Amino acid sequence: MTIANSISEEQVWDWLEGVPDPEIPVISVVDLGVIRAVSVDSDAVEIKITPTYSGCPAMSIISLDIQAALAKVGVTNLTLKTQISPPWTTDWLSEKGKAQLKEYGIAPPQPSGGPESCPHCESRHVEKVSQFGSTPCKALWRCSDCLEPFDYFKCI
Amino acid sequence: MNHLLEFLLRQGDNALVLGQRMSEWCGHGPALEEDIALANTALDLIGQTQLWLGYAAEVEGAGRDANDLAFMRDAYDFRNLLMLEVPNADFGRTLMRQFLFDAFQVPWLQALTDSADPRVAEIAAKSVKEAMYHLDRSTSTVIALGDGTAESNGFMQRALDYLWPYAAEVFAEDATDFAMAEVGVAPLPSSLRGQWKKTLQATLQEAHLTMPEGEFAHKGGRIGVRHTEHLGHLLATMQVLPRSYPDASW
Numbered sequence: 392m393t394i395a396n397s398i399s400e401e402q403v404w405d406w407l408e409g410v411p412d413p414e415i416p417v418i419s420v421v422d423l424g425v426i427r428a429v430s431v432d433s434d435a436v437e438i439k440i441t442p443t444y445s446g447c448p449a450m451s452i453i454s455l456d457i458q459a460a461l462a463k464v465g466v467t468n469l470t471l472k473t474q475i476s477p478p479w480t481t482d483w484l485s486e487k488g489k490a491q492l493k494e495y496g497i498a499p500p501q502p503s504g505g506p507e508s509c510p511h512c513e514s515r516h517v518e519k520v521s522q523f524g525s526t527p528c529k530a531l532w533r534c535s536d537c538l539e540p541f542d543y544f545k546c547i
Numbered sequence: 548m549n550h551l552l553e554f555l556l557r558q559g560d561n562a563l564v565l566g567q568r569m570s571e572w573c574g575h576g577p578a579l580e581e582d583i584a585l586a587n588t589a590l591d592l593i594g595q596t597q598l599w600l601g602y603a604a605e606v607e608g609a610g611r612d613a614n615d616l617a618f619m620r621d622a623y624d625f626r627n628l629l630m631l632e633v634p635n636a637d638f639g640r641t642l643m644r645q646f647l648f649d650a651f652q653v654p655w656l657q658a659l660t661d662s663a664d665p666r667v668a669e670i671a672a673k674s675v676k677e678a679m680y681h682l683d684r685s686t687s688t689v690i691a692l693g694d695g696t697a698e699s700n701g702f703m704q705r706a707l708d709y710l711w712p713y714a715a716e717v718f719a720e721d722a723t724d725f726a727m728a729e730v731g732v733a734p735l736p737s738s739l740r741g742q743w744k745k746t747l748q749a750t751l752q753e754a755h756l757t758m759p760e761g762e763f764a765h766k767g768g769r770i771g772v773r774h775t776e777h778l779g780h781l782l783a784t785m786q787v788l789p790r791s792y793p794d795a796s797w
Contacts, residue, residue, distance in 0.1 A: 445673055446594020475598065476669035478676060521580035522684045523587040531580060547676045 398466065403429045403436055410460045413452040414526050417495040420453055424483025427474050435468040436461065441479045444527035481546050492544055498532065500546035509534035510541050550726035551664070552606045553626065554733065556616070557723075557769050558670075559599030560627035563617055564778070565648060566592030567785050568635055577638050584684065588645070591677040598670045618789040622778045629768035630713035632778040639702035640709065642688045647714045649682035650746040654739045663731030686750050693754025704756055715740075715764035723770075 407429070410420045420426055420440075428439040438457065442450045454471050461469055481500040484492075489499035498506030498517075508515050514536035521531040522545075529542040569589035576582025600613035611619075631648065635641045656678050659671035692699040718737045727733040751758050767773030789795065 442594070442673075444591060444594060444677060445598060446590040446592070448590070475673045478673040521584055522680070523580075523584040525583070527587055527590055531583075545680070547680070 398431050398434065398436065400429050400431050403431060403438070403461075403466075406460060406464055406466075407438070407457065410453075410456050412449065413456060414449045415492070415495070415497065417491045418484075418488040420457065422485040422488030422491065424479065424481075424485070424488075425450075425453065434466075435470070436466050437470045437472065439472045439474045441474050443479050445475075447527050449526070479547075481544065484544075496541055497529065498541060498543040500544045502546060504546055506532055506541075506543045509537060509539065511539045512537040548723070549606065550723045551732065552603055553723045554727050555599055555603035555606060555667075556626040559596050559603055559613075559616070560625045561631055561648075562592045562599060562674075563596040564625065564627040564781065565631040565645075566590075566596060567781055568631065569641070569645075571635055572641065581638070585641070588681055588684075591681070595670070595674045595677065598673065602666050602670065614789070618786045622774050622782055623771060625774065625778060625782075626769050626771050627778075628713070628716050629765050629775055630710055630716065632768065632775055632781060633710075633713065634777055636706075636709075637702060639692055639699070640706035642685055642692070643703060643706035644710055645681065646685035646689045646750065647710060647747070649678060649685050650750075651717055651736075651739065651743050652678045653682050654742050655736070658734045658739065662733060667732055689750055689756075690754045693751070693756045700755060703754065707751070707756055708759055711759040711761070712763055713765050715762060716766055716768060719764060719766045719769075721770055 404421065404426075407421050407426055408419050412418050412420055412423050415423075423443070425441050425443060426438060427441050428437075430437045440450070440454065440457075450473075457471065458469060484500065492499045493510050496510050498508070498510045501507050505519065506517055509517055512534060514534050516535040517532050518535055519530065520533050520540065523529075524531045524542050528545055530545050531540060532543045533540045566589045569585050569592065572582065572585040573589070574582065576585055596617065597613050600616045604611045604613055604616055607616075628648075630644060633644075653675065656671045656675035660668050660675060662668040662671065689703065693703045694700070718740050720735060720737060724733075724735055728735045747758060768775075
């Protein structure tokens, strides 16, 4: 498939909306807030990506997934740049992304530093099991009512 | 001497050597949650290493990258604090060391966010968020174990007594520290000593632990003249694969 030589930035953002986070596939890399800028110069596309955590192993997969997704729609002149400043914050998660996390069973980040409620049964009786979880961006919590453990997206 | 390069190696090597020590716990933690926490802390530190050593390699300008600096240097090229290379021993000593390091690292990185070198400021701003999270956890674990049973308290006191003669090496300043302070890249580490000690006093008191007396500090790690025998063993494990198969990729 070839594309017209005028790609719009909106079009690229739309394509990126279709690239899921490799660890949490319910949200897109755009909703995760790691795409900081998109610029297009005729057929050349440049995307600035910021890591969530400095050592997050998903970042290299995210880059590969973006390259693959854009190659599929015909973008071959692609430059991916890593930008660490300003540092990523959970404030950049979109509202849609937060809702999708909750739907998936991961409590979204809260400014208070802990989950608002159990993502399974909505109970507010929750307790921390560990400050760290299955990925750098999550902590492990448990609901004292339904007794289910759940991931909480750390607020940073 | 290129003082900026020296400074960057110190930051990167601290993160790398401590990250490697923490990763030794992977699969050996006293509980699954602790195992995951230790591995996550290691991951953050290795990520920070890539940023510091990546910049160091650029400043060096010898065509090397962060991986070359991590895997192709020998013990005497490393610039990490001695405290970070001594063996983990047990969970208590591992967490006590993490606490003593984090208590310095948080105000240090906070100060570096105002560095006159924009790259240093960027890396510090990224790293400090992770360091604050580490401090939060190492503080609460030191308190939980110190204020736990007589046995856990004994482990933590012995850990503190063992690590104490290493803890203040970071304040032993040299020409690189003065050069960095002069150009505004970093403050003098000694300017943070009071704050560091305050953090220690508050936490150790709550943990029912006694801060040892004395200001003596083993030196040599951060200036690279004298490491402990343990660093060579650590590097042998860490570097064996890329040294045995220099062109391996995966």
